[in-house]
Each structure stands twice: as structure tokens, then as C-alpha cells.
Amino acid sequence: MTKLDQVTSRVVCFTAENINTDQIIPARFLKRIDKSGFGNDLFTDMKPVEVFGLPDARQRQIMLCGPNFGCGSSQKHAVWTLRDFGFRVLISTAFADIFKENSLKNGVLTVTLEPAAHQQLVDAWQKNPEGEMTVDLEKQSITFAGLSIPFSINSFNRTCLLEGLDELGYILRHENQIQTFEAAR
């Protein structure tokens, strides 16, 4: 997995509620049998002006998202699509469960903030939509337009992202325990 420690970039602010995985990438695009090239089809049906109104959207690596972002299917393609488009960090007040797991496993950091802190960032972005934001995973902080907002993240997920640690490798290190478990059944 690609490491992720610090991301500094301009920001997309698209805070509609309940954006589902079919809106991120409609199921009809899921037939490809590799993982790349999905970015061209991001939000292809809904074409939100918040994203496509920005000429440099694909250079912006951070997105402020709305609540329950990523609900719907368990398909991983939604994350591949966002990542392939250019996003490395998504910031919301709540992510859908499977989507959040998929993101963290695929090198996309999902930051969950309290609504008040999230709103501060949205307000600050509206005043300064071209400003650069820094998301520092090591320090667990977001800095933007004079704001410094701490965030919490599970230490296992943090380590995996920081070290580019692979979850399958982690599981397979427990081969002995798996064998013991299987033998006891």
C-alpha cells in the first residue's frame, strides 16, 4: 500500500449529504477487471458543480465531504475512482462503514470530525477556496487558513497508512493462531 503521512493541497468542498457509491461511480462502470482508470468516470451522472466547476479539481487531493459519504454498495471501485481522480484525503462528519474501511485499506485517509470543527473548515474554505490545506497524519492535525484542527484516528489504521503496512501481511503473520483455530473446530 502507498504510504501517506502528510498531504498539502487545495481543497474540493462538496458537502451534500448521503453521497452513495453509485453516485461516485455508477455500477455500470464496474466491469473493468483491473483497478486503474476509474477516475475519468467520477460522479459521471451527477456532475456536481462543486467538483466540476473547479478547473483544477483533479489536482486537489483533499475533499470536504458531507455526512454519510460513501453509503450504498460495498464495491471498492468507489475508492479506486476517488483515488484515481486524485483524492488522498476525505474529511466528513461521518462516513459509511464499508466505504471507510475500503478507503483506509486503499491509501485514502478518511478523517471524521465533529460537526462544529467540520463546519469551521467549510466556512474557512468558502472565504478562501483557493487556499492550501495540510492534513498531517503523523501529528493528527489539519491546518488551513490559520485554523489548526486536531483529529483522532485508530492507531492501527494510522500505522498502516504511515508505514504503508499491508493488512494481508499482518493477517498472515498470525498463521500459527489460524492453524490452531482451524484445528480446534
Add this chain to the structure above:
Amino acid sequence: MQPKTLYDKIWESHVVVPETDAPAILFIDLHLIHEVTSPQAFDELRARNLRLRRPDLTLGTADHSIPTTTRALVRSDDPLAYDQVTKLDANCAEFGVELFGIQSDKQGIVHVIGPELGATQPGKTIVCGDSHTSTHGAFGALAFGIGTTEVGHVLASQCLLQRKAKNFEVRIDGQLREGVTSKDVILYVISQIGIGGGTGCVFEFTGSAVRAMNMDARMTLCNMSIEGGARAGLVAPDETTFEYLKGRLMSPKGAEWDKAVARWKELKSDEGARYDKQIVIDGATIEPMISFGTNPGMSMPITAKVPNAENEELKRALQYMDLKPGEPLLDHPIDVVFIGSCTNSRLTDLRAAASILKGRRVADNVRAVIVPGSQQIKKMAEAEGLDKIFVDAGAEWRESGCSMCIAMNADKLEPGQYSISTSNRNFEGRQGPGGRTMLASPLTAAASAVTGKVTDLRRMLKK
């Protein structure tokens, strides 16, 4: 000892390494694979030179992107789908996975054939790269959808990294009214708690209304748990469950059967077990439901009026659906009726639809597509003459697959068309770009097919 929920019990009996800062390592008893979310995972195995750890606990079928008009797969019809399906065939052959492929008489939607073959059993942990894996929870199995990366993890290790979820009891007491199905119940539940209401939780469906449901109905209920935000749904197994499983292809036989049933009978929440969240619903108050918006939470009783667009999300949804606040949905014209999907394509669903369509005609302006969940269901339905009822009524009777639920094959809506669909998602474009989906039960779908308009099926029930 602390009383435990059913979820607690299944979880604890599958923990290989307990949860710390790191998630628990959980053992998986059954891994179902299909053509869409497995190719990249098998590539990963090859790239890392890993074996498939437990082919004996892995089952495959092709369902998502296959045609339902024919069993012949032609590359020029859809090269991408063809590649996916043939890749699945090749991967299963290479790694020794039992596959119920497109030509098999046991092929079907993955969440239909697991139970039908008796592979789905109480107390098992079951995963699949598909969010509607929650369906299998109807048997008291802990079943949930995973992503393709995790499909790779399970192929290689038969384990998953998981964090324990919260317990959410959804109790439905009382007796459902005539014409009200488990589809109406789950749409009602989601309309009450919202599509994020169950996030971080596993639902356990309890109460007399749930006990009275047959297995097909319980599967519908658990199937849509994910639409309420819960990763899994559970119903504790009982005599109805055992009756269903007895004698199925992969069910235990002889003395093993008796041992299994004795074990399964222990699979229930203890008296006094604590749930983190709870909702109690009087089943007798639920009416036939229909969705009016663009997520399953935007559902209402079929006799209700479209609500006010209180927020941007609702406003956008009503705009997409071209509906106005205060407008009744009853008598709204429709173009397509789809009866099928892992939610409502089982024999009792088809019987329900046939009970309405028998001796009636699908309206001239409506296309009705009926897609059985599996080849076995198709065969049973045909043995009962249901296919004849459907065809005589002017509906299309298909081969099994996911079909118009996900629009990955040729079955899709035209832009602007309205469908009444027995599937599980009414997202924008889900059934084809610009298509407008209204979710409902097979009874409501069939009744509306006859009139060509959104119809209260209770008007068509025999007095």
C-alpha cells in the same frame, strides 16, 4: 455470566486473535464469490504467490453482469461482462473453487443460492464481495459484505480484520396486515431510522411478526439491513429455519443433522442481553410501502402523499424523480415493473406476484420483467405453472441473475422512465441512467403492472 446477544455469541466463537488497537482477526466459514468483485483479488493471490487457503469453504457463481434473456454468453454483446465471467471460470478452475457458473442448473444470485444449497447455516460467518450478503443473516449466520481487498484477504487466509459492531434490536411485534410483506416492513424500518440509522451496528430482528415470517420473508428483511446502514442483520434460528435447511444439498445429514440442530438451538440472544440501540414497532400499523425518492429511506405508505422538500437532499431527490410535495403517488403512471433481485426473487415472491397476475393482463404501456433468483427457483416456478401465468399476463419470464436491479447487463431503464421494482436500491441511475425507481413488494409491483399506475394491491386481493 453476562447475558449475550446472538451477535456476541457468533462473533466470540470466530475470533482467532482478539481486538486490541488492531482489529480482531475473525475466521470465516463460508466465502461466496462472483464475477464482479473477485478478479482483482485472484490477481493479488497470483502476484504474491499465495494459495487459496480453503477452497472447501469457497463457492462461486456468476450473477451480476450476465444476460437473463439467454444462457449463452456472447463476447460481442458485452465484451467486459464476457471477460469478467470467463475470468471467474478460469480463476475457479485454477484455484479449485466449486463454481455454479452460467451453465449450471444451480446457478443463481449469490444470496439466493447460498441458502438454497444449504451452504448458509446458522452460526456461520459468511462473507461475499457484495453488500447484500446481509441476506444470509436470516438463518442466524453472521453475514456481511466486504470489499475486493478483503476478498483477497479471505482467499489467502480464510480470515478478516474486523472490529466488533454494536447490537441494534429491531423488534417487530404484532401481526402484519393482509397485503403487507416483509419488504414493506424493512422499508418502514429504514424510513423510520434513516439510511444511516444502523451505521456501526448489526441488526437483530426480533418479535412475533418476525417469528411468523417464512425464510424467504426473513431473507428480504435481512437483505436490506445494509440499506439501513447496518452491515449485517440477524434472525435467531428456529423450527422454521431448520425445516428450510433439512435435506438441502449441503446441509448436514443423518446424525450430523441432529447434532447441528442441537447446536443451532443455542443460537439466540440470552434473556436480559443488552442492546446498544433498540426500536420497537407494532407490525399491525405497517401499510404497504413505496419509495418516492432516491434512497430507500425515502419511503412512505403507498396511500401517503409525497412529503415537503425540507432539505437539499429531498429537493434534489424530488427533482430527479419529477415529483412534487403533497402529490399522492397512487395512480402515478409507470413504465416498467421489475420483479426479481436478491431481495425479492424467491419462490414465495413469485407466487405472490402470480396471485395478483393470474387471470389479469399487464397494462399495454407497461413492460413487466420477472427474473427468478436461481435456476432451481425457475424450475420450481415452472413446475407450478407460474411462468404460464406471467407469460399469459404479458410479462417477460427470464433466466436467473441480478438483472435490472443493478443494470450491469442489457436490462435497464430508459432516461425518465418510472419503474416499480422489488429490488433494494432506488439510487439515481441505479436501474439505468436517468431511470426513476420506486421500491415496493412483489404484490405492489404486480398490482401496479396490471393498472399501469402505482396501485394499492389491497384493492386486488380476493375478498
